[in-house]
Amino acid sequence: MSEAPPFWFTKAGVPAWALSPLGFIYGRVAAKRMTQKASNMADVPVVCVGNFITGGAGKTPTALALGRIVKDMGLKHGFLSRGYGGSVNTPTLVDTEKNNAKDVGDEPLLLAQQAPTVVAADRPAGAALLVEQRVDIIIMDDGFQNPSLHKDFSLAVVDARRGIGNGFCIPAGPVRANLGIQLLASDAVLLIGKAPGAAQVIRKAARAAKPILEAQISIDNPQDFEGRRVLAFSGLADNKKFHISLEQAGAEIVEVRNFHDHHPFSTEECRELLSYASAEKLVLVTTEKDHIRLRRMGGAQELLHTQSHPLRIHLTFDNPRTVEGLLEKMIAQAKAIRRANREKTLA
Incomplete structure (x- = not known):
């Protein structure tokens, strides 16, 4: 995806309305895909960092911030990324001393500076490779709309300045799928920054009773x-x-x-x-x-x-203890689900 068309982030006008029938179809198809039951579950809990729109919300800084919290909790984490722009076609553990962006994409190289990072278009296979690295928890950078791997917690990131733009689905606007469906699939919404551009999505998240977290970007x-x-x-x-x-x-x-x-x-x-x-x-x-x-x-x-x-930038949660509490609750539930699945298999 190239830099987003300017009309995506202004009040809906002729271009957005002209493309809205295509956007309606795209949004319905994407929403239907999102509601499919995941066919694979990793052996460890999976946290997904995604967004409602295409590009530029702050997923990677958020994933890194979650990684710091998980580390402070005494857990070993690993990152799972699609590796956009990379050439590897099998699940690959990123080596920062050997790989470049042509191999694995740019964001995985940033993630790998903090923790083991696997690039894989096949997310279940990528998760399995991370489990081999003996991680306690997997943090997915993107993949929110992908149904192939069970997610124990999905955090939807929203840029406070741009929000969801004109609210239309691709190609009429930046939204990836019907917002209501995406909110149902989210366990919490993270608002980055203090600008008023996300007022619409925050109101809808509040009506859907989704926890709304806040964070700021700081320059190092x-x-x-x-x-x-x-x-x-x-x-x-x-x-x-x-x-x-x-x-x-x-x-x-x-x-x-x-x-x-x-x-x-x-x-x-x-x-x-x-x-x-x-x-x-x-x-x-x-x-x-x-x-x-x-x-x-x-x-x-x-x-x-x-x-x-x-x-150099980093993301800081306004209330990291709240984030830690959500993760602790998620981990306990994830372990219970996997224990129940094992007992069902053995029965």
């Missing part, structure tokens, strides 16, 4: 950018979010280069970025995801990696 290294003239380049579903964070860090954004989500930077693009920044005496700044996408790629990509500065 603002001192690296304060007062500096920068060329900001990024390949995200929502590049504006990166620009806002960079300005909050005190940088002066002189030039911008926006690319689509998971963009594989070409040699020509890398050389142009390096040349322009050098000529205009600008600091090259990008996101952690884009920065790691350039690593171990060789040539101009590797040079751009070494000469660029990543804006």
Whole structure:
């Protein structure tokens, strides 16, 4: 998915209404798929971090934040990712010393810096490989709409600035499936940020009696950018979010280069970025995801990696104890379900 069409995140107009019949069909098909009973259950509890819309909600920072909480609970976690943009076609345990984004995708490389991470289009097979790593709990980065693997807890992430956009389903809007069905499949909703753009979905979540959690994104290294003239380049579903964070860090954004989500930077693009920044005496700044996408790629990509500065961020839950309590309850229920299944099998 390239950077989202602007009309997705404005009041519904002619483009959205013209595409709404297709969106209705897409939403119904996706919702029907979501309601299918999962045919596979991992031996350990599975937490899914997903979102109601396509791209850019903050799933990966949320997965990493959950991982920190699980670790503090004394449990070993592992991450399961589809590995968008990667070339591996069998379940693969990510090796940060050998793999690059062309192999496994960019987000798995970030996740693997914290805990064992498996890339697998076949999520049940990927979960089985993580169980072999002796993890106590699996955190799925995305896969919310995929019915192939049983989820013990699904956390739907919502960006407070963009919310669910115009509320229409793809291609008329950014919503992945009928919102009511998606809310039914969610165990809690996480609101990231303080902007009012998510008011509609939060009201619906409250009416559906879903717990609403809140979290904030913080910048780890603002001192690296304060007062500096920068060329900001990024390949995200929502590049504006990166620009806002960079300005909050005190940088002066002189030039911008926006690319689509998971963009594989070409040699020509890398050389142009390096040349322009050098000529205009600008600091090259990008996101952690884009920065790691350039690593171990060789040539101009590797040079751009070494000469660029990543804006490092992390997500913090407003009430981590509430999150820990939800996880503790989920783990107890998950163990009871698996124990009952074993007893049924033996009977």
